[in-house]
Amino acid sequence: SYELTQPLSVSVALGQTARITCGGNNIGSKNVHWYQQKPGQAPVLVIYRDSNRPSGIPERFSGSNSGNTATLTISRAQAGDEADYYCQVWDSSTAKVFGTGTKVTVL
Amino acid sequence: EVQLLESGGGLVQPGGSLRLSCAASGFTFSSYAMSWVRQAPGKGLEWVSAISGSGGSTYYADSVKGRFTISRDNSKNTLYLQMNSLRAEDTAVYYCAKEGYDCSSTSCSSDFEYWGQGTLVTVSS
Numbered sequence: 001s002y003e004l005t006q007p008l009s010v011s012v013a014l015g016q017t018a019r020i021t022c023g024g025n026n027i028g029s030k031n032v033h034w035y036q037q038k039p040g041q042a043p044v045l046v047i048y049r050d051s052n053r054p055s056g057i058p059e060r061f062s063g064s065n066s067g068n069t070a071t072l073t074i075s076r077a078q079a080g081d082e083a084d085y086y087c088q089v090w091d092s093s094t095a096k097v098f099g100t101g102t103k104v105t106v107l
Numbered sequence: 108e109v110q111l112l113e114s115g116g117g118l119v120q121p122g123g124s125l126r127l128s129c130a131a132s133g134f135t136f137s138s139y140a141m142s143w144v145r146q147a148p149g150k151g152l153e154w155v156s157a158i159s160g161s162g163g164s165t166y167y168a169d170s171v172k173g174r175f176t177i178s179r180d181n182s183k184n185t186l187y188l189q190m191n192s193l194r195a196e197d198t199a200v201y202y203c204a205k206e207g208y209d210c211s212s213t214s215c216s217s218d219f220e221y222w223g224q225g226t227l228v229t230v231s232s
Contacts, residue, residue, distance in 0.1 A: 001169070033218035035152070042202055042225060043144075043152065048218040086152050090216030095166045096142065096154035 002091035004099035011105045012077045020102045022070040022087035030089045032070040034063060038083045046085075047072060074104070082106050109133040109221045111203045116226030123193050123230070129186040129203030129223060137161070137181040140206040140215055143188045145199035146225075155201070156188065159210040166215055171197075193230045200225040 005023040012018035022032060034047040045054050047063040050070065060075045074081050087099035115127040127143070143155040156177040157166045165177050176189040186203055202225045206217035 031216055031218075035219070037152075042222040043219070044222070045218055045220055048207060048220075054220070084151075088152075088154075088218070090214055092214065095168065095215070096157060098144075098152045098154060101151040 002089070002094040002097050004087055004089065004097055006085075006087060006099040006102045008100075009103045009105065011107055012074070013107050014079065015076055018074040018077050018081070018104055018106075020072040020074075020085050020087075020104065022072070022099045023068055024070075024089065025068060027068055027070050027089065028066045030065075030091070032063065032065050033088045034061075034072045035086045035088065036081075036083045037086065043086065077104075077106050079106050109205060111205060111221060111223035113201065113203050113223045113226040116201065116228045118229045118231065119193055120232050121194060121230055124189070124191045125193065125228060127188040127190070127201055127203075127226060127228070131184045131186065131203075131205065134205065136179075136184040138209060140208070140210045140217060141179060141186045142204045142206060142219060143177065143186075144202045144204055144219065144222075145197075145228075146202070147196070147199040150199075153199075157206070157210070157215050158186070159215065164210050164215070190228070193228075195230050198228060198230045200227050 031049045035043040037043040050065040051063045110132045112130045142157040158177045174192045203223040204219035205221040207220040
């Protein structure tokens with residue numbers, strides 16, 4: 001089965017840049033989607049197909065994907081960006097898979 | 108405005124059954140794949156099942172295959188999840204999600220564009 005690995009936690013200073021990685025075998029050949037989930041709330045799509053932002057998502061959120069690692073980048077981090085973040089792909093053998101999730105803390 | 112409203116959650120004994128529903132509005136329901144995603148207390152997201160816009164293609168996580176059945180009624184704009192032989196490990200908040208586009212003939216690789224607020228399923232004696 002296909003697995004996606006994320007760091008358990010990432011800390012970032014207010015106004016600085018946070019990078020959240022998502023590792024998977026040849027993930028660069030897949031479309032990667034990213035979700036933000038705040039406590040007690042449903043997830044929200046923040047990046048789709050590697051690097052596309054849905055309407056209403058700030059430009060501070062960006063994504064990239066190559067080789068065995070996809071990355072979600074949050075620029076100029078704000079207190080409101082504190083949340084859990086999940087990557088997600090489709091794999092032909094496993095169907096839809098979520099990453100293990102990363103808790104982002106803004107210091 | 109897209110709206111997804113789940114219902115049907117509750118407390119059920121191990122081995123029991125439950126049917127979840129998701130009422131959709133604000134988009135052409137039959138044109139999009141739909142999924143169920145769950146989240147156990149304090150845990151991460153786990154995809155459960157997906158269905159194509161026509162209902163002709165369905166996909167399941169190994170953890171629920173043979174026990175859960177996804178279906179949809181496009182005339183009622185409603186998605187369903189029939190859950191049988193429930194186990195304690197099925198305890199979770201279950202989210203209904205609209206996908207960004209429909210499945211192709213060979214894959215269902217879209218993102219989860221919109222999510223409902225979830226319904227809690229508790230499996231316990």
